[in-house]
């Protein structure tokens with residue numbers, strides 16, 4: 001097996017590649033090298049001169065690629081091979097990544113022509129190589145730099161590594177020549193490894209194929225270094241992540257969803273590296289492997305994280321790395337003690353034409369394409385090793401070795417399986433492939449059984465005679481690894497196909513495509529949102545309507561209240577004025593009858609006013625609510641004979657009242673005491689009226705405040721203005737009334753003083769001389785603090801010129817005139833106010 005010389009290597013690959021060559025140049029050479037190996041597989045020829053030069057005379061050539069075994073590469077794409085990318089592919093930009101693959105195909109001819117110029121393979125040969133489809137399985141060998149720095153010494157004698165020819169040869173006892181798809185020398189960096197061994201596969205995964213990359217090799221040979229890399233030299237995993245996102249960026253016609261899981265198989269147990277430590281008192285649920293016709297073999301329960309950026313994805317993986325079991329071993333200070341599997345699930349589907357954020361609704365209406373789900377598995381295997389002294393390491397090593405042995409067995413038997421497959425005996429195939437013997441082989445089953453593109457990176461460390469590696473029997477391990485790689489290349493058959501698109505719109509209810517599930521969920525949520533919005537709008541409309549009704553109701557109530565207030569105020573005012581009129585009439589009658597001294601005009605006017613007053617008093621009698629005194633007077637005023645009006649006016653109470661009614665001077669003239677009583681009653685009336693007004697005012701204020709509080713939508717400025725105006729008006733009215741009240745008070749005081757003066761003066765029956773009386777009267781008026789009106793009245797032609805009797809009547813006359821004047825003022829006021837109220841009412845009704 002594997003011992004063959006039937007492969008042609010490109011003559012170009014014989015030339016050494018200076019490692020310090022420019023990146024582009026190196027990559028181009030790498031491409032040519034790959035083409036060389038492809039051509040080699042397809043042509044099945046190899047130049048004898050090369051063979052002699054590489055292997056040396058007498059050393060048989062080993063190749064893992066017999067010409068008879070050419071796995072099929074999916075040919076529906078224009079570039080069916082997992083070819084190395086163009087030099088520009090290192091560019092982390094999407095364009096660099098996506099275009100590089102295409103560009104490689106496009107410029108392949110050019111490169112090849114350049115190769116041909118220097119003696120390369122004819123173009124037709126290359127095309128036929130592509131058609132043969134080799135490349136679903138890529139096997140590469142990477143040589144780690146010798147830790148002892150002995151490279152270039154005796155190693156060169158025993159081992160010969162040629163990156164150009166992808167060849168490793170050993171001149172020892174089990175010597176031979178091993179040719180792979182790629183051989184990376186100790187000088188090749190991680191970027192080159194990724195470009196040649198994994199980049200194409202990653203791109204294929206993005207297109208819908210399943211892909212598996214795994215690193216295999218003895219402990220300490222650089223598996224983790226190749227897969228993870230370092231900060232300065234990122235490995236396969238970070239570079240693949242960069243390319244995944246580059247591809248997404250460069251594929252505007254498709255949409256993607258990425259989820260990632262990370263597990264390790266340690267001592268034949270699967271652990272979820274993303275699950276985090278279990279909560280106190282809880283044990284982590286054991287992860288088991290299940291199989292299903294759609295998903296194949298998968299681990300469950302396993303945490304999957306949806307990632308949206310390279311940074312996020314790298315962070316998730318770094319978290320898993322930290323959780324991975326690592327220990328120091330004889331060969332590696334930081335040896336991975338488990339097989340670590342990063343799985344990136346790629347869901348993708350065609351974007352609906354015309355879709356976009358602005359056309360979300362349109363998009364929801366259109367049925368999108370089905371979702372394609374593919375998986376990229378990036379596996380860093382634990383290293384095979386010899387039995388360690390430490391018991392724990394021995395146990396780990398035992399499990400590691402066992403699983404790797406099973407892997408080797410499965411791969412070794414795949415060749416026999418291949419024949420059975422062609423004969424159609426699949427039951428036999430299942431039986432003799434021990435996938436279930438280890439968790440690792442079970443998990444790798446889909447990849448190994450041909451459903452996936454595979455790239456195997458085998459790491460070795462070559463130890464020359466006398467070197468550390470040699471002393472540690474690396475040679476045997478290295479040869480084992482090389483043989484494993486050869487078997488893998490020879491035996492693994494991959495007929496990977498693009499994953500089928502899951503039916504959209506949930507036809508496949510069990511679909512694990514989150515993209516579809518999310519789309520359906522989004523649709524459902526959007527529908528709910530629309531319903532909610534509609535309901536909210538309706539509710540808001542109803543609420544607004546209710547608020548409007550409430551407001552209208554309140555406004556109506558307030559208007560009613562205002563009208564009521566206005567009516568009450570008017571009524572009270574009318575009553576009050578009626579009462580005043582009655583008092584005035586009584587006094588007027590008295591004045592007409594009794595007061596001897598009256599100017600002619602004044603008398604005439606008094607007579608007129610009596611007529612009016614009498615009429616009005618009769619008319620308003622029904623509504624009057626006057627104090628007792630007034631009521632009495634009003635009840636009799638209409639029938640009272642003109643000769644004795646006062647007795648009727650002041651009531652027919654016996655005793656003092658009678659005396660008053662007759663008059664102090666026995667001529668029917670009202671006494672000052674009666675006048676004072678009448679005025680006091682009037683005063684009481686006014687006080688009552690004021691307190692009523694104050695009460696109404698308070699009510700109006702309260703209602704106005706509550707209206708302002710309730711009017712939370714928008715302030716009704718004009719209404720508030722109206723209320724304020726009303727309040728102001730009421731305030732003014734009260735102030736006015738208070739002023740009048742004060743006047744009255746002063747008047748009453750003045751009358752009382754006058755009465756007292758008269759009482760003092762009457763016993764002597766001597767009227768003072770005119771000047772003296774005038775003086776006294778003036779003094780009285782001054783000392784009583786009479787109002788301006790009084791002063792004015794008293795400074796006119798006063799009854800002070802009259803005899804004593806007339807003088808008393810003169811005081812009453814002055815007072816009567818004052819009341820008349822007040823009445824006329826009130827009349828004006830009433831008219832003004834009622835007209836204002838009427839206009840107010842009209843205004844509010846108009847509203």
Ligand SMILES: Nc1ncnc2c1ncn2[C@@H]1O[C@H](COP(=O)(O)OP(=O)(O)OP(=O)(O)O)[C@@H](O)[C@H]1O
Pocket residue numbers: 143144145186217218219220221222223224225226329332334335336337381382383384459
């Ligand atoms: N190509 C390389 N260039 C430079 N250093 C390397 C290379 N390969 C491996 N190393 C170094 O060798 C050491 C061991 O490498 P690494 O841990 O990757 O080995 P491994 O195969 O993963 O071992 P194990 O199986 O024990 O986990 C590390 O310090 C790493 O940096």
